[in-house]
Every structure is written in structure tokens, then in C-alpha cells.
Amino acid sequence: MRKPIIAGNWKMNKLAAEGARFLMDIREKVPEEGRVETVVCAPFIHLPFLSEAARDFPVSIGAQNMHHEESGAFTGEVSPAMLSDLLISHVIIGHSERRQYFNETDETVNQKTHAAFEHGITPIVCVGESLEQRENNETMDFVESQVVKGLEGLSEEQVKDVVLAYEPIWAIGTGKTASSEQANEVCTHIRKVIEKTFSKEAAEAVRIQYGGSVKPETIEELLSMSDIDGALVGGASLKEESFLKLVEAGANVS
Ligand SMILES: O=C[C@H](O)COP(=O)(O)O
Secondary structure: OOOOEEEEEOOOOOOHHHHHHHHHHHOOOOOOOOOOEEEEEOOHHHHHHHHHHOOOOOOEEEEOOOOOOOOOOOOOOOOHHHHHHOOOOEEEEOOHHHHHHOOOOHHHHHHHHHHHHHOOOEEEEEEOOOHHHHHOOOHHHHHHHHHHHHOOOOOHHHHHHOEEEEOOHHHOOOOOOOOHHHHHHHHHHHHHHHHHHOOHHHHHHOEEEEOOOOOHHHHHHHHOOOOOOEEEEOHHHOOHHHHHHHHHHHHOOO
8 A cells, every 4th residue: 555645835934943842742632653744845944943853753845846957157056965865755846837937847856855765755746727727628648748757757666656746736725625536636647657658566655645724634535546645735735734744634534
């Protein structure tokens, strides 16, 4: 069975003291690592503190982006080497907000995904269609193309360790969650794409999260679906109480 993975994406929220307080508040309450993987993806400035503070309890700390180069003249960027130096274990790659506002493309997603593996960081690769694409029945083809291009050139073993996050853009921060069936239908398609492009073993191993207005009230049903292995959560990951409920739901998947 694939281990559920619940990742909070704080986006551009929380001052340093608020981030620290959040971690201290959840430290005694997160379920043990064997049942669920718990990840907090925080803004860069939080990472040194959070990474150090989370060392002795089962919360992994992730970044929300990175550059693909090791170092160099890229003002304002953060490299994979800098993240692995801080023992950052996960990185979100190609979030739709990065694609929309910061010109991320399938090509940069692919470069960053390779770079993450070179530095021992687990990539959480985001894909998902716009409302217009959904209404034009382009969802499956579009998501397939994002998956194939984003993961191009990875080995089968690497693909098994990728986390894919299916996030329909129309459901992000809007309060409109895709129905569990809608979300699962696309996640099942993604798994078939992995099988076709890599192997059956890779398809069975790869974990696929759903993201888009996930709340404590909706998580259980989402996690009960055949191809949804976790959630990438924005708004509901900002409050300790709701984040813990999401993680607990992940730990209770049998
Ligand atoms: O990365 C998280 C997603 O963008 C979902 O955000 P949301 O839970 O606030 O809709």
C-alpha cells in the first residue's frame, strides 16, 4: 500500500514567529511516520529554523520552489544545493501559481525535477487544468502532457519516488473542491500515463495527491478513492487544528 502524504503549502503566508509557533504547537500531536508522511512547505525564510526544529519529530519540511542550477548569477533564486544543505526533504515544483505568475513551463518543471533528485530532494510535481480546459473537455490530454513533459528523462526508480499533485486550477483557493469522483478520475488517468510512459511498477508506486480547497470535512472521502494518496493543501494548512485533522485522516487510511 502507498503511504498517504499530506503536505501543507503555506504559500506566501506567516511571519517567522508564526511559523515557529505552528511547528511547536503540532509537534506533540502529529501521528508517527509509519502511518502518514506529513510535510510542511514553507516560504524560504522559514526553512532554516523549521528544518532544525523538526529534526526530532515526524514532520518533513519542504520548499515551495527552487532554481534548477547548483549556484550562479541568478539573483533572488535559491538552489537545490542550498535546500539539501538545510536538510530540506521535499520541494513543490510547477505549482499553478508559479506557472501562471512566474512563467514556469513544463521544461523548467522538468529541469527542476531532475535537479531535485540530484540533490536527494523529493519533488512534488503539480499538474492541473484551468476551468476553460475542463469545460472544453481538454483535461485528460492537458494533464497527460504536463505529466509526460514534467517527468521526461527520469528513471523508473526515480518516478516511483515522485509525488504528483493533481490540482485543478479552478478549485484552488476558491472553495470549489472537485468532487472525489472528478479528482479520482484524473488521478487514475495520471497513473495510466505513468504506466504507459514508464512501467506498471512505477505506476503502482507513484503517489498522487489531490489539491484544491481540501478541508477536514472533505479529506476522508478524497482519501478513500482508489488513486488519491494524499493532499496538497493551501488554506486549510495554515491553522494548526485543521492541518492536524488532515494529517490524522491520512494516518487513518487503512
Ligand atoms: O498548494 C495548494 C493548493 O494550491 C491548494 O490551495 P487551497 O487548499 O488553498 O485551495
